[in-house]
Amino acid sequence: GDGAVREARTRPRISKQDIMDKYNSERGATKEQLHMVVIGHVDAGKSTLMGRLLLELGQVSKKTMHKYEQESKKLGKQSFVYAWILDETGEERSRGITMDVGQSKFETKSKQVTLLDAPGHKDFIPNMITGATQADVALLVVDATRGEFETGFESGGQTREHALLVRSLGVSQLGVVVNKLDTVGWSQDRFQEITSKLSAFLRQAGFKESDVTYVPCSGLTGENMVVKPTAADLTSWYTGPCLIDVIDGFKTPERPITKPFRMSVNDIFKGMGAGFCVSGRVETGMVQPGDKVLVSPLGETAFIKVLMVDDMPIQTAFAGDCVSATISGMDQQNISVGNILCEPQRPIPITSRFQARIVIFQLRVPITKGYAVVLHHQSLVEQAVICKLVGQLHKSTGAIIKQKPRCLIGNSIALVELEVSRPICLELYSDIKELGRVMLRVGGVTIAAGLVTKVY
Ligand code: GDP
Numbered sequence: 402g403d404g405a406v407r408e409a410r411t412r413p414r415i416s417k418q419d420i421m422d423k424y425n426s427e428r429g430a431t432k433e434q435l436h437m438v439v440i441g442h443v444d445a446g447k448s449t450l451m452g453r454l455l456l457e458l459g460q461v462s463k464k465t466m467h468k469y470e471q472e473s474k475k476l477g478k479q480s481f482v483y484a485w486i487l488d489e490t491g492e493e494r495s496r497g498i499t500m501d502v503g504q505s506k507f508e509t510k511s512k513q514v515t516l517l518d519a520p521g522h523k524d525f526i527p528n529m530i531t532g533a534t535q536a537d538v539a540l541l542v543v544d545a546t547r548g549e550f551e552t553g554f555e556s557g558g559q560t561r562e563h564a565l566l567v568r569s570l571g572v573s574q575l576g577v578v579v580n581k582l583d584t585v586g587w588s589q590d591r592f593q594e595i596t597s598k599l600s601a602f603l604r605q606a607g608f609k610e611s612d613v614t615y616v617p618c619s620g621l622t623g624e625n626m627v628v629k630p631t632a633a634d635l636t637s638w639y640t641g642p643c644l645i646d647v648i649d650g651f652k653t654p655e656r657p658i659t660k661p662f663r664m665s666v667n668d669i670f671k672g673m674g675a676g677f678c679v680s681g682r683v684e685t686g687m688v689q690p691g692d693k694v695l696v697s698p699l700g701e702t703a704f705i706k707v708l709m710v711d712d713m714p715i716q717t718a719f720a721g722d723c724v725s726a727t728i729s730g731m732d733q734q735n736i737s738v739g740n741i742l743c744e745p746q747r748p749i750p751i752t753s754r755f756q757a758r759i760v761i762f763q764l765r766v767p768i769t770k771g772y773a774v775v776l777h778h779q780s781l782v783e784q785a786v787i788c789k790l791v792g793q794l795h796k797s798t799g800a801i802i803k804q805k806p807r808c809l810i811g812n813s814i815a816l817v818e819l820e821v822s823r824p825i826c827l828e829l830y831s832d833i834k835e836l837g838r839v840m841l842r843v844g845g846v847t848i849a850a851g852l853v854t855k856v857y
Contacts, residue, residue, distance in 0.1 A: 414746075417659040420687060424658050424719055432513045433653040434721055438533050438572075439516065440563035441542035442553030446580045450542060450620030451505075451516060452483030454644065457627045458507045483620065509649035533850065535838075538574040538651045539567045543595060545617075546584040550595050554602075562812070565606050565796055569760045569814055570850055571834060574612045575603065576647045583619040587634035592617050606797045614647050654834070656721045661747035662686030662694070663828075663836060664724075665779040666740045669733065676706055676729035679736065681780070684835045686744065687719045688726075695745040696736055697826045702745060703731040739781030741826040741836075749826040749836070752856045756791065756818050757839055758799075759851030764811040774841040774848065776821060783825055785841070789818035816854070827856055 415423075439447050455461055505516045517536055533539070543550050543560055553560040564575070577599060585591045596615045603613055617639055618625050622632075626644045630636050642650065667681040688694065692705045707727040708718045718724045728736075743749045761768065768787055776785035792801040794814040801816070809815050819839075830837030830852035837853040 420659050423687075423717060424656075427717055428719065432508065432511060435512045435514045435648075435651060435653050436535055436537045437514055437516055437540060437648065437651075438536035438538075438567065439540045439542060440533070440559075440567060441578075442544065442559040442563075444549075445542040445544045445553060445560075446620045447542045449483040450578060450580060450618065450626075450644075453620050453623055454626055455505060455507060456483065457623060458645075460505065460507055509645055511649055512651075512653065514648060533567045533570045533572065536567065536570070536572050537654050538576070539563075539572050540576045540578055540648075542578045542580050543599070545579050545582045545591055545595060547591075549581075554598065561602065561606075564603060564608075566760055568607050569758070569799075570838070571830065571852060573608065574651050575608055575614075576644075576651070577603075577613060577615045578644065579615060579617045580620055582617045582635070583622050583624065583632075587617070587632055589638040592639075607799070614642070614650065616642065616644050616647050618644055656719060657685040657833065658687055658720045660685035660720070660833065661749075662688050662692075662742070662744040663749055663833070664688065664718075664726075664742040665781075665836075666736065666738055666742065667780045669736055669738060671733075672727045674727070676727050677733040678725050678727050679742070680725040681723070681742075682835075683718045683720050683722045683724060685720045685833055687717055688742075689717050693745055694742045695748050696731065697741045697743055697749050698751040698824045699735060699737075699740060701731050701735060703728045703736075703742075739779065739783075739825075741779075743826075749828060750856050751824045752827055753821045753824045754788075754818065754857040755827055755853055756816065756855035756857075757851035757853050758794070758814070758816050759841065759849040761809055761811055761813050761815060761849045762847060764848055767808040767810050768815075768817075768848075769808045774819075774843055776819065776825075777840040777842060778825060778827065778838075779836065781825060784822040786820050787817050787841075788820040791816040791818060817851075827853055829853055829856060 439451055441447050456466065507514050507516070541560070541564055543553060552558055577596070579592055579595050582588070582592065600610065600613065604610060616625065617635060620626070624630050624632055624635065629643055630639060663684045663686060665681045665684060666679045669677065669679050672678040688705055688708065690705055690707055693702055694705060695702055705726050706729050708715050709725045710718070710722055715724070741749050768790070770788065770790060772787040774785050774787060776783045790806050790809060792815065793803040793806045793809060794800065794816060795802045796814055799814070806815070826836070828836035839851050839853060840847055841849040841851070
């Protein structure tokens with residue numbers, strides 16, 4: 402038979418300290434990963450800001466830049482150049498749930514940052530939700546221009562909505578970019594007026610003051626983005642960090658390497674030798690070649706033969722790594738995208754009924770009991786039904802304001818029970834964030850995103 406199967410073993414449990422030592426010796430030198438979503442009112446300058454940032458950090462080739470400059474000159478819209486950079490990188494789509502989330506990467510001193518979503522797109526909000534469900538931190542961009550900040554901040558403006566939304570989805574650290582400050586002559590008074598209004602609101606929305614940083618910027622002029630400011634009107638009163646330092650200063654989520662092993666299957670393909678390959682992200686724990694794994698909710702066991710990251714074999718895959726694994730000991734026909742590989746002794750919970758705290762976006766028809774949705778969990782897509790409306794929640798405090806509502810309307814937050822057409826793997830958000838987030842879609846439109854609060 403198969404050598405790998407004979408050699409395969411159930412790895413004896415390694416102590417937490419040993420796992421951490423192993424991680425430090427194998428990965429100590431690599432940068433921490435951070436997933437960031439950019440939010441804010443339309444026209445706040447999000448695309449310009451991020452496009453400019455990628456440009457300043459050398460992520461855009463001269464050739465591409467030249468092409469955009471020519472095109473934008475023709476249109477007489479030179480300022481569009483930066484926004485186009487984002488649209489371009491936004492074309493590199495990844496699979497499954499992140500399908501409509503464009504991703505671009507850049508590095509700071511200590512971090513590798515993945516920018517989620519392509520804010521330049523006009524159907525921005527559904528994309529933003531997708532991005533927000535995967536974000537560790539958020540950048541909130543506000544337009545400092547007189548009248549414009551106020552428009553975005555009023556009820557109905559997206560500044561409040563987006564901030565509440567990301568907070569509801571578990572994001573606790575926020576960088577606030579007070580953008581376009583060039584339009585008000587870098588006025589310190591204006592900066593203070595905006596930050597004081599926002600900080601009162603953000604505190605109420607559940608952000609800790611110590612987790613919010615304000616930074617004056619201009620995406621258009623590039624002021625205070627990657628180097629200390631030079632504009633005298635700004636340097637006369639501002640001595641704080643520039644944007645890249647604010648991003649560098651975010652706390653990265655801990656890699657849950659000592660938790661039980663779980664890896665989502667995002668793709669399955671034929672390998673080079675015997676067996677087949679699956680690719681996906683190790684969400685928690687660690688795995689090594691030779692390990693026996695349980696394929697859930699299927700219930701079959703298999704063996705890990707080889708692990709690769711970026712086409713290079715590795716000794717150990719840790720939480721946070723995107724890997725491809727050669728698998729043996731099971732039939733390729735039986736495994737499917739959305740399955741979770743896990744540790745046989747400490748398997749992932751399997752359920753077809755659970756409770757979630759959901760943020761509801763726009764709806765054509767209010768949600769009532771029996772409302773059918775398509776549930777997205779990692780790369781898994783399943784039919785589901787909202788079978789119980791437990792309560793409607795207060796938007797900023799999260800307290801129940803109405804028990805057992807008859808219906809739920811758009812732009813609200815609620816606690817609901819969902820029933821899936823067949824059992825799926827799920828974790829509580831409080832246990833494992835990445836496996837405790839779900840999205841609900843109807844007809845290809847995201848109508849809600851949520852956190853798993855109870856598994857039955
Ligand atoms: P988005 O909708 O938030 O992505 O905003 P855009 O990046 O598309 O910018 C909206 C408009 O604001 C465009 O016309 C930009 O040229 C302009 N703009 C963006 N950033 C700045 C800035 O820092 N200063 C000034 N004066 N204008 C800006």
